[in-house]
Amino acid sequence: MVFNKNEPLPLHYQITNDLREAIKNGRWSVGDLFPTDKELMEKYGVSSTTVRRAVAQLVQEGWLERKPGKGTFVKKEHVEETLGRLTGFFEEMRRHGFTPSADVLDLRPVEITPRELEKTPGLSVFGNQKMFLVERLQKLNGKPVVYLRSYWPYEYGRRMAEFDLGKEALYEIATRELGLTLTRAEQTIAASVARKKEAQLLDVRVGFPVLVMERLAYAGDRPVELSINIYRADRYKYRVFLYPSNNNFEGVLLP
Incomplete structure (x- = not known):
């Protein structure tokens, strides 16, 4: 990069x-020794x-960590998702050139009972359907980024469970194997604590x-998935592009 000392941006900012872009692009990996001053x-x-x-x-x-007597080390990868794209974690990470994986924690049928609705109110849109x-x-x-709970109508979820969900993307399976075309989704993002x-x-x-x-994802006018994704806030962020004539994003003031 060529630096212009006449630019309004201070040199240290440039x-x-x-350096931030170099870390994002994989110039160094997590744990690598960073160049000295x-x-x-x-x-x-x-x-x-x-x-x-x-x-x-x-x-x-949070990109770097100084260790007295040892040097400066790269502390984290950068994970960024652009809002407005109906994709899952696996698809987004592959698009950025990363290699995602997953530990499958549970695969099971779920009845939409009052107790289940109290825990996951978003399931109410599926009525009395049996879910998976x-x-x-x-x-x-190899490092954890997202804890995911993904609910599908039972027949879809049961068939998904037959695939290697430690390596395959749910939306790719839905399209390729179940014949589902995901057309839109409603999504909310909120801050919380673990x-x-x-x-x-x-x-x-x-x-x-x-x-x-x-996120509530649809195939046509039919809801087919409710997902609750919990991200480490230090390793994940969303980017939104806003335009004067674009009304696709709406802010909601909660009480």
Whole structure:
């Protein structure tokens, strides 16, 4: 990257952006030793103060971790999903060049009882249908990112359970094997904190920040999946593109 000292952006900010993009693009893996301040000074032709400010910003954002006496290390991968695309975790990660996997935690029929509705109110849209639960811990490079509970009408879910759900995407199976064409989805995203089970699965402490995404997917006018996705907030974020004439996204003020 060529730096322009006449640009309004400070040099340390330009360096921060360049290094952040390099981490996102896989220049270093998690746990790799990051270049020293001296190496970065030589690379960019700037002072030690400028380099330290750039690296300090990446440490603050959680990309890097300084270990006294050992050096600076890459701390996390970047996972970003663009809203507006009806895809699942596996499809999104492959689109970004990552290799996703999953631990299958549970596969079982679910009756929509009052107790089940109290726990998962979104199931009410399916009436009295018998459902099938696919419960997975979804990973990126072997590290947990998303705890997923995906509910399908029983016949669909039962057939899905016949496939290798540790490696295959649910939406790909739905399209390829079940003949379902997913046409739209309603989705909400909210901030929350990890409870005991979620914390254990996602390898975080109880009370750690998480993002909860609930999605109701349709095939035509028929709901075919309710999914509750719980993401580690330090490893996942959503990006939304907004345009003056685009009314596809709606903000909701909750009491």
